[in-house]
Amino acid sequence: MKQPELLAPAGDLEKLKVAVLYGADAVYLGGRLFGLRAGAGNFSEEEMAAGVRFAHEKGVRVYITVNIFAHNSDLTVLPGYLDTVRAAGADGVIVSDPGVVELVRKFHPALPVHLSTQANTTNWSAARFWEKQGVSRIILARELSLDEIREIRERVGVELEVFVHGAMCISYSGRCLLSNYFAGRDANRGDCAQSCRWKYALVEETRPGVYLPFEEDEKGAYILSSRDLCLIRHIP
Numbered sequence: 001m002k003q004p005e006l007l008a009p010a011g012d013l014e015k016l017k018v019a020v021l022y023g024a025d026a027v028y029l030g031g032r033l034f035g036l037r038a039g040a041g042n043f044s045e046e047e048m049a050a051g052v053r054f055a056h057e058k059g060v061r062v063y064i065t066v067n068i069f070a071h072n073s074d075l076t077v078l079p080g081y082l083d084t085v086r087a088a089g090a091d092g093v094i095v096s097d098p099g100v101v102e103l104v105r106k107f108h109p110a111l112p113v114h115l116s117t118q119a120n121t122t123n124w125s126a127a128r129f130w131e132k133q134g135v136s137r138i139i140l141a142r143e144l145s146l147d148e149i150r151e152i153r154e155r156v157g158v159e160l161e162v163f164v165h166g167a168m169c170i171s172y173s174g175r176c177l178l179s180n181y182f183a184g185r186d187a188n189r190g191d192c193a194q195s196c197r198w199k200y201a202l203v204e205e206t207r208p209g210v211y212l213p214f215e216e217d218e219k220g221a222y223i224l225s226s227r228d229l230c231l232i233r234h235i236p
């Protein structure tokens with residue numbers, strides 16, 4: 001059986017080094033533009049190049065996230081940013097927006113494109129579609145069951161990646177407006193305030209201020225957020 005690649009997030013240069021030194025096969029990171037982790041430290045151009053150098057010296061691959069859903073104005077600066085990513089020595093880019101996929105394929109056809117989980121690939125036909133677009137790896141939607149992943153694996157040749165740990169959205173990966181509405185922070189531009197994880201209460205309309213008891217577990221009740229992913233026990 002092929003040993004899967006263990007890929008870890010690297011929010012900044014220090015975290016990248018920790019991930020590399022503790023055995024990640026690959027890391028992914030965001031530059032200051034076009035990523036979905038606005039809250040993380042992120043990498044300047046110099047840090048990106050230094051991070052790639054450090055990782056490559058240890059035989060670790062580096063993928064750069066370019067996975068926002070771009071607006072027209074983003075597209076004018078995108079080609080220059082892709083040049084920077086390429087010059088830094090990235091082993092691939094993680095992209096969600098079909099328009100960005102097309103531009104990466106046009107300007108840097110040799111740069112591997114990994115389709116972000118944000119693209120919500122939930123079935124083998126969609127996976128086949130993206131394979132035909134030249135995507136070399138699909139990071140599947142987090143909402144899939146193991147059987148669904150297995151069937152997609154059987155039907156497409158493209159590399160597949162799955163999340164084994166971390167936050168789940170109550171909507172499909174970032175496709176909700178809670179954060180935009182409550183905090184003016186756009187989840188699909190990397191700035192989610194995680195509003196679904198705030199504490200909400202159940203109130204009957206004629207009794208304002210009276211919070212009805214609502215308990216899920218000893219940590220409390222989170223009626224708008226889902227259970228997060230933790231598959232450590234499923235990995236030999």
Ligand code: SF4
Nearest residue numbers: 169170174187195196
């Ligand atoms: S508020 Fe919650 S469900 Fe909405 S995008 Fe943020 S993490 Fe996802």
